[in-house]
Ligand SMILES: NC(=O)C1=CN([C@@H]2O[C@H](COP(=O)(O)OP(=O)(O)OC[C@H]3O[C@@H](n4cnc5c(N)ncnc54)[C@H](O)[C@@H]3O)[C@@H](O)[C@H]2O)C=CC1
Ligand SMILES: CC(=O)C(=O)O
């Protein structure tokens with residue numbers, strides 16, 4: 001198979017879909033790999049390293065989108081990239097379609113076969129292709145929140161760990177999954193006063209057992225959320241209903257009762273955000289203030305630590321890429337129901353139920369697509 005990897009074009013996105021090492025694995029298996037010149041510059045991977053791995057360097061994304069059977073990326077295709085997608089082509093990347101009607105429309109109209117990293121599952125229902133980036137974003141969320149809490153950045157002027165004789169900052173983490181767990185680890189490590197809310201009793205048990213006295217756990221209902229959020233210095237939004245738009249758990253109304261200069265970091269922004277007042281921001285201009293509450297809503301947080309993130313991402317995306325290249329996507333999915341969960345759009349139809357429901361498309365189950373000949 002001819003596989004192409006364009007340079008990412010989202011604001012301050014420095015990751016790359018394929019490292020030179022991953023390109024080499026695909027090439028050793030008999031595939032052709034085309035890399036856009038400078039695609040790896042954000043992680044200091046040179047064109048020469050890709051050439052040594054056996055890849056071909058091409059000048060423009062146009063050549064890649066026109067000639068390659070599978071496109072491997074990191075972020076959802078931007079508008080300019082979507083215009084280049086073709087029927088029958090495989091797009092393998094993060095998509096986050098439920099809150100993104102224009103992207104979904106373009107993918108449907110292009111006829112592309114779009115596999116979303118974030119909805120590929122694992123044997124215990126986990127999201128293994130989302131996990132490493134959630135680990136990164138969870139850890140970064142505390143750094144981002146700590147910076148935003150500084151007075152010069154609009155925050156309350158609170159040091160999360162406090163100092164001897166002064167109370168630490170209060171960190172509230174909504175959602176105790178991968179992002180939430182990693183955020184709590186960082187916050188507790190700094191010595192902050194940490195509370196984790198979730199509505200899944202198993203998650204509450206897991207985080208409660210892990211953190212013991214270093215973090216409190218609370219069931220996520222409206223009363224507990226209100227109480228925790230209004231007393232917080234830093235709130236981290238880390239909820240997920242896989243493939244669906246995030247529920248709005250902190251309303252505009254609640255901001256008025258929050259502390260002046262408190263910070264909301266909405267990691268769930270890629271699924272539309274879990275605070276009513278969230279709107280996507282960029283690394284170039286990451287925060288804005290509403291009702292004296294600082295909002296940080298960067299949708300590609302791991303892009304800022306591109307080196308760590310690219311290698312962590314490639315570790316989990318490459319095995320599936322190798323299988324798709326070896327067998328074709330249909331056979332690879334027929335052999336692996338967890339990969340099949342990743343199919344979001346195929347040949348003009350939406351094949352992921354939560355996305356279809358959210359955006360009003362007819363849902364075409366993947367099983368039907370896979371049994372269809374051709
Ligand atoms: N902004 C960024 O750069 C990045 C964003 N993310 C996003 O972060 C979000 C969280 O991802 P993960 O932690 O991997 O998901 P996860 O599935 O591991 O955890 C989500 C948790 O939210 C909980 N939850 C669901 N509804 C809830 C509610 N009403 N109240 C409290 N908890 C609730 C679930 O029980 C689960 O424990 C996703 O939207 C993901 O795409 C991930 C990586 C980077
Ligand atoms: C998961 C995601 O959206 C990211 O890593 O940018």
Ligand SMILES: [Mg+2]
Nearest residue numbers: 255256291292
């Ligand atoms: Mg206020």
